[in-house]
Amino acid sequence: MEFTSLSKAIKRYVRDGDTVAMEGFTHLIPFAAAHEIIRQGKKDLALVRMTPDIIYDQLIGTGCARKITFSWGGNPGVGSLHRLRDAVENGWPHPIELEEHSHAGMANAYAAGAAGLPCATFRGYLGSDLPKFNPNIRFIPCPFTGETLTVIPSIQPDVTVIHAQRADRQGNVLIEGIVGVQKEAALAAQRTVVTVEEIVEDLNASSPNSIVLPGWTIDAIVEAPGGARPSYAHGYYQRNNAFYQEWDSIATERADFIQWIQANVERGR
Amino acid sequence: MEHTPAEMMVVAAARRLSNDDVCFVGIGLPSAACNLARLSHAPDITLIYESGTIGTQPDVLPLSIGDGELCETALTTVSVPEIFRYWLQGGRISIGFLGAAQIDRFANLNTTVIGNYRSPRVRLPGAGGAPEIATFCKETLIIMRHSLRGMPKKVDFVTSLGFGHDGQERDRLGIATRGPSLVITDLCIMRPSPEDNELQVTSIHPGVIPKQIVERTSWPIRFCAELEETPFPTPKELADLRNLYLRTESVTGRNT
Numbered sequence: 001m002e003f004t005s006l007s008k009a010i011k012r013y014v015r016d017g018d019t020v021a022m023e024g025f026t027h028l029i030p031f032a033a034a035h036e037i038i039r040q041g042k043k044d045l046a047l048v049r050m051t052p053d054i055i056y057d058q059l060i061g062t063g064c065a066r067k068i069t070f071s072w073g074g075n076p077g078v079g080s081l082h083r084l085r086d087a088v089e090n091g092w093p094h095p096i097e098l099e100e101h102s103h104a105g106m107a108n109a110y111a112a113g114a115a116g117l118p119c120a121t122f123r124g125y126l127g128s129d130l131p132k133f134n135p136n137i138r139f140i141p142c143p144f145t146g147e148t149l150t151v152i153p154s155i156q157p158d159v160t161v162i163h164a165q166r167a168d169r170q171g172n173v174l175i176e177g178i179v180g181v182q183k184e185a186a187l188a189a190q191r192t193v194v195t196v197e198e199i200v201e202d203l204n205a206s207s208p209n210s211i212v213l214p215g216w217t218i219d220a221i222v223e224a225p226g227g228a229r230p231s232y233a234h235g236y237y238q239r240n241n242a243f244y245q246e247w248d249s250i251a252t253e254r255a256d257f258i259q260w261i262q263a264n265v266e267r268g269r
Numbered sequence: 270m271e272h273t274p275a276e277m278m279v280v281a282a283a284r285r286l287s288n289d290d291v292c293f294v295g296i297g298l299p300s301a302a303c304n305l306a307r308l309s310h311a312p313d314i315t316l317i318y319e320s321g322t323i324g325t326q327p328d329v330l331p332l333s334i335g336d337g338e339l340c341e342t343a344l345t346t347v348s349v350p351e352i353f354r355y356w357l358q359g360g361r362i363s364i365g366f367l368g369a370a371q372i373d374r375f376a377n378l379n380t381t382v383i384g385n386y387r388s389p390r391v392r393l394p395g396a397g398g399a400p401e402i403a404t405f406c407k408e409t410l411i412i413m414r415h416s417l418r419g420m421p422k423k424v425d426f427v428t429s430l431g432f433g434h435d436g437q438e439r440d441r442l443g444i445a446t447r448g449p450s451l452v453i454t455d456l457c458i459m460r461p462s463p464e465d466n467e468l469q470v471t472s473i474h475p476g477v478i479p480k481q482i483v484e485r486t487s488w489p490i491r492f493c494a495e496l497e498e499t500p501f502p503t504p505k506e507l508a509d510l511r512n513l514y515l516r517t518e519s520v521t522g523r524n525t
Contacts, residue, residue, distance in 0.1 A: 025320050025335055025349050026320055026333045026334060026335020026336070027320075027335050027340075051397075070395065071395060071396055071397060072394050072395050072397035072398075073392075073394050073395050074393075074394030074395075076296065076332065076333030077296055077331070077333045078332070080392075080393075080394070081394075084392070085391075085392045088389065088392045089388075089389060089390075089392055100381075100396070102396040102397070102400045102401055103319060103349070103397050103398040103401075104353040104354075104357065104398065104400070104401040107349045107352075107353045107354070108350065108353070110350065111350040111354070122358060123358055123401075123404075123405070124400065126404045126430060126444055127377075127404065127427065127430030127438050127439070127442055128400045128427055128429060129386075129426050130381075130396060130428070133386050147443075148443075177337070177346065178320045178321060178322065178335045178337075178339070178340050178346055179321065179348050179349075180321070180335075180348065180349050181348065181349045183348065184348070184350055232337055234340065238337055239332075239336060239337060241333075241336075241521055242523075244333070245332075245523070
């Protein structure tokens with residue numbers, strides 16, 4: 001584990017062609033890290049994320065992605081992700097491959113990945129058309145009962161990037177609030193990069209059962225206050241719902257989107 | 270008191286929920302109906318959002334399934350793998366509450382694509398939690414606006430199973446849960462027919478005539494023999510709903 005800068009962490013741990021999971025279920029979405037990926041012009045990334053959200057809309061629109069593995073690709077409560085749609089419907093800025101799942105499928109696949117298993121076994125996709133278009137969704141008989149069970153490959157990213165509330169000087173990381181799949185995504189990955197609101201002497205975990213990732217499970221920690229904006233960090237700042245609504249008009253037209261990226265991402269913050 | 274068709278829809282949906290329900294809530298109209306029920310006649314209802322918040326009691330309507338208030342007011346918040354594995358798949362949820370872009374005559378739901386999957390005319394957000402909500406909650410309620418485009422004879426893509434393309438798919442797959450029990454629109458309430466699971470109108474909202482429903486449904490919609498009229502929203506129901514929307518607008522600055 002090393003404490004480092006955002007640019008060094010992304011340069012060292014996110015490589016062109018990698019399978020990259022950037023998780024955070026509505027909460028603690030690692031936007032600062034994504035913007036650094038855009039600034040460094042990373043290419044051919046196979047991006048994994050349950051809810052692509054604005055963060056992957058930005059990575060797709062700037063041409064960083066070759067593939068998206070996801071389960072719900074909208075702007076929550078607002079509508080479409082226009083850059084995702086433009087890539088799928090019109091191939092702009094280039095066509096992307098989709099691997100589409102349900103939330104239950106993705107969540108099980110991350111948990112299986114963290115457990116070191118090759119696949120996740122559960123009940124899912126019954127009667128859905130998704131298995132017809134995603135050859136990674138398969139069915140096997142339970143060896144004990146004969147019931148048909150669903151299997152999908154586990155998710156084991158080359159690198160997982162998450163944002164958390166804080167780390168202590170030893171690099172132990174605390175995650176509180178809506179904890180999503182970050183623990184599973186971090187433990188399933190070859191490499192893990194964590195951005196945090198602050199680095200503190202004492203984590204001040206609110207319970208002995210708080211979610212703490214030990215420093216020895218993490219490769220790089222970067223102090224990035226506000227690094228989850230416009231999503232939120234429980235205990236630090238609230239979700240900027242107004243920006244999520246504004247994004248709809250920013251991302252509708254390619255020219256407006258490019259201009260926004262140039263003004264807000266390329267020139268740093 | 271005058272009311273809009275949209276208000277009638279949310280009120281009619283909220284009426285179906287009770288204190289004993291454990292409800293897996295989708296965002297948008299389902300969330301409005303569930304919170305209206307909680308803030309009026311069903312204060313002890315348990316609301317669960319897929320972000321892992323169990324027993325949440327927001328004061329205003331969340332924009333997303335993971336707004337901070339859902340976690341702050343919840344009895345407990347668990348991880349996303351846990352909510353889907355132990356709570357949904359584990360059979361702990363009595364009612365799943367869903368919306369959709371399209372529903373067909375056997376209550377199959379499409380939230381994936383309009384047109385062909387490989388080259389869609391419109392790419393919709395996708396499945397989210399819905400395929401498993403539709404099969405593992407004891408029953409599901411569906412709320413959506415009534416329109417020709419939204420009510421095709423056959424959905425372009427079955428994201429979440431209703432009763433399949435012939436009404437019998439749940440039985441064939443050995444799914445033990447009841448499936449869609451009620452579809453609430455801004456015109457009427459539909460239920461699967463006991464004979465063949467095709468949706469039929471069981472209650473018409475006040476001021477709506479059957480012709481309007483026929484014209485806004487792509488399949489020849491059936492009306493059940495004992496057709497009812499949905500009771501008007503009471504002044505209290507309307508006041509509770511409008512206060513919830515007003516509070517949401519004043520706290521969030523959001524247009525509801």
